[in-house]
Each structure stands twice: as structure tokens, then as C-alpha cells.
Amino acid sequence: MGRSIFLLISVVLVAYYVYIPLPDAIEKPWWVFREATLIKIGTYLASFGELLGINHFMDTMQLFMKFQEVPPMSDENVTVMETAFDSVPVRIYIPKRKSMALRRGLFYIHGGGWCLGSAAYITYDTLSRRTAHKLDAVVVSTDYGLAPKHHFPRQFEDVYRSLRWFLQEDILEKYGVDPRRVGVSGDSAGGNLAAAVTQQLIQDPDVKIKLKVQVLIYPALQALDLNSPSYQEGLHFPILTRSLMVRFWREYFTTDQGLEKAMLLNQHVPMEFSHLLQFVNWSSLLPARYKKNHVYKNPTPGSSELAQKYPGFIDVKACPLLASDNILHHLPLTYIITCQYDVLRDDGLMYVKRLQNVGAHVTHHHIEDGFHGAFTSPGLKITNRLQSQYWSWLIKNL
Numbered sequence: 001m002g003r004s005i006f007l008l009i010s011v012v013l014v015a016y017y018v019y020i021p022l023p024d025a026i027e028k029p030w031w032v033f034r035e036a037t038l039i040k041i042g043t044y045l046a047s048f049g050e051l052l053g054i055n056h057f058m059d060t061m062q063l064f065m066k067f068q069e070v071p072p073m074s075d076e077n078v079t080v081m082e083t084a085f086d087s088v089p090v091r092i093y094i095p096k097r098k099s100m101a102l103r104r105g106l107f108y109i110h111g112g113g114w115c116l117g118s119a120a121y122i123t124y125d126t127l128s129r130r131t132a133h134k135l136d137a138v139v140v141s142t143d144y145g146l147a148p149k150h151h152f153p154r155q156f157e158d159v160y161r162s163l164r165w166f167l168q169e170d171i172l173e174k175y176g177v178d179p180r181r182v183g184v185s186g187d188s189a190g191g192n193l194a195a196a197v198t199q200q201l202i203q204d205p206d207v208k209i210k211l212k213v214q215v216l217i218y219p220a221l222q223a224l225d226l227n228s229p230s231y232q233e234g235l236h237f238p239i240l241t242r243s244l245m246v247r248f249w250r251e252y253f254t255t256d257q258g259l260e261k262a263m264l265l266n267q268h269v270p271m272e273f274s275h276l277l278q279f280v281n282w283s284s285l286l287p288a289r290y291k292k293n294h295v296y297k298n299p300t301p302g303s304s305e306l307a308q309k310y311p312g313f314i315d316v317k318a319c320p321l322l323a324s325d326n327i328l329h330h331l332p333l334t335y336i337i338t339c340q341y342d343v344l345r346d347d348g349l350m351y352v353k354r355l356q357n358v359g360a361h362v363t364h365h366h367i368e369d370g371f372h373g374a375f376t377s378p379g380l381k382i383t384n385r386l387q388s389q390y391w392s393w394l395i396k397n398l
């Protein structure tokens, strides 16, 4: 009797801790539930390990995810190889079929909150080889230094170096890429880096070859207001909760938990940088249907000390939404995917709005039944749908 009561209480406690309320619109809820539960259990174990002083949270998470790595294997359609671009490791996918003309080139940047992920993960490897095959394109899937070992601006700089290397005339020629048809693309933190390097490139007089398109798949674009409606609604969204996203942001800049505490309270932008808040003001930048009943409050000013120590979070290289209109105006053709059930939804929506405001060319797909990670979730119909849309947009525009 005593034992069964103990068992019952344990089951209820475990169920309580791993329970994740899922929006009705999501396809195959059990699948998403399983993924979200695995991540949740992983984060609990990683937190526990950190509490005991055994291992850094993100190092444990990296270990858990290592099983996703696959070697660079060529198949009947695509040659796959690994090399380094200016000492940054990359995986390159080249179609095997003969081509008379030069090919498209796509530079891909994986996600994982600047802490996790790799071009070698099976999801990214599969995506890149299929993209190479479907588009008859040379795909370069880049790696970059990850937190907690490396912090901003290392991630940005690695990706930028690797991209600049690719954009050299003789390198493009070596891989048979048409210099007029090169694009960048990335998801989540990779979308953040894609947006940031694209902005940097248009201001770089040393790079003669310019990008034709950029694709941003549910990108993270700002760390100034972590209470936009999607953040508020996403306290318990599957896969990426608000607290995990805030943790990723903080790790991008520092191991100092003080910054994370201030970010969780949305009190980290000091008074002297409050003029930047206009660029992330969801009250003016978000269409009414996404604001719902949320009431805009100017974020409470934070201490100047944090911003002096970690200026990354007010740096446009980490927060591309802070770019001036003049920069946005010169961006290449842009394709942005946002998902309804995603804390980063409003970042993408605000970027779309700012691009539209300056008359930049932007295609926007909002996925009503989409959630963070839907672009790379093997076996889901939504993933096939998103990837097909992505390929058809690239076939038309790159």
C-alpha cells in the first residue's frame, strides 16, 4: 500500500514536471510532445549536473546531442566533403550531375542558440544534401565556435570569415559557383547570424561579390525586449521556452548569470541606450492581430554596469533588428519564415515590418500551425511543407 502511494505520487510529480501544454493546431502532438519532453528532461539533468558542479549546463546539452552527428558521406547524387574556410570548418555539398553552366551557391548557418548544433547533425546534413540536389546548387554548411567556450563576437566572426572566404572569385570558380547567384540562409541562431553577416557585408568595401538573397528561418533578431507578445505567450511553448531562449542569449554574451537574471525581468537595457528600443518596439512594429490583448510597457531601465561589461546585447552584430533604415534599405532580396508558436515569432515579424517600411524586397511566410524547430523535424508533414516552400522560393529567386 505504502509503496503504491509512493509510486503514484512519483508518477504525478514526474508528469507535472514534464507536462507541456501543446497548442491544438500542432500536427502529431505526440511527436512534438516526445521531443519537447526529451529536451525538458535533458535540461533538468543538465541543470542538476551544473548544480552539483559537475559540468556546465550547455556542455551537458552538447553531449546529449552528439548522437545526431553523421560523417560526411557522399551519395549517388551529391559529393560531400569537409574542409576549412579561413580555418573555420565547413561541409560542402556538390551535385554529381554534369553541369555546363555555373551553379547557384548557398551558404548555410545552423541553429542551436549559439551553444549547440553542428553542420554534421543529421537534420542539417540531410537538409544541405537535398538542397544541393533540388537546386543544383553548391551548398556550404558552416560551423562556428560555440558557447560556453566562445562568446560573442566569436560566433559572428567565424561565420563572417567563412563567408568572406567563400565569396572570393577564385574560390567560387573552384567550386563552379556563379558569383551573381550566391545566397545565405540559416535557422534560429543561424538566422540571427545570417541576418548579421548580410548587414555587415553590404558595408564591407573589400568584398566585391555581393549576395543575391538572404533566407531567415524563425531568426532571433534582438535581445533588448524579451517580453514581446510571443515571448509572453511562449513561457511553455514546445522545444524552445522563454527561459531557454533567455539562457541562450545570455550564454551568447557571457557565463555571468547576473545578465540572465536581468534579462528574465526584462530590465537589462540601461537608460543611455533606451533610444534603441524604438527598433524593437512591438507596439509600433507588430500587426494588430499578433498584439492581441497584450499591453505595451517600455522595458524598465537596467544597470549601466551590465551593458559596459557585455556590450554584445546592444550590438547590431548580435541584434540585427537594431540596424538603421539606411542599412536595411540596401539588403538583398529577403525571405523570412515565422511560426505562430515560437517565442521568436515577433522578432521575425518586426524585421519584416522594418524591411517593408524602407521599401526593401521581402517575402514573408507565416506558418499558422508552425512551432520553433518545425523546419528541421524529420518525419513531420509540416517540415516537408516548409522545406518545399523554401526550395521553390530559392529556385525562383536565387
Ligand SMILES: *[C@@H]1O[C@H](CO)[C@@H](O)[C@H](O)[C@H]1NC(C)=O
Residues within 6 Å of the ligand: 075, 076, 077
Ligand atoms: C538521387 O536522386 C534521385 C532522383 O531525384 C532520387 O530518386 C534518389 O532518391 C536520390 N538519392 C538519394 C540518396 O537521395
Ligand SMILES: *[C@@H]1O[C@H](CO)[C@@H](O)[C@H](O)[C@H]1NC(C)=O
Residues within 6 Å of the ligand: 274, 277, 278, 281, 283, 284, 298
Ligand atoms: C513604442 O511605441 C508606442 C506607440 O506605438 C509609444 O507610445 C512608446 O513610447 C514607444 N516606446 C519606445 C520605447 O519607443
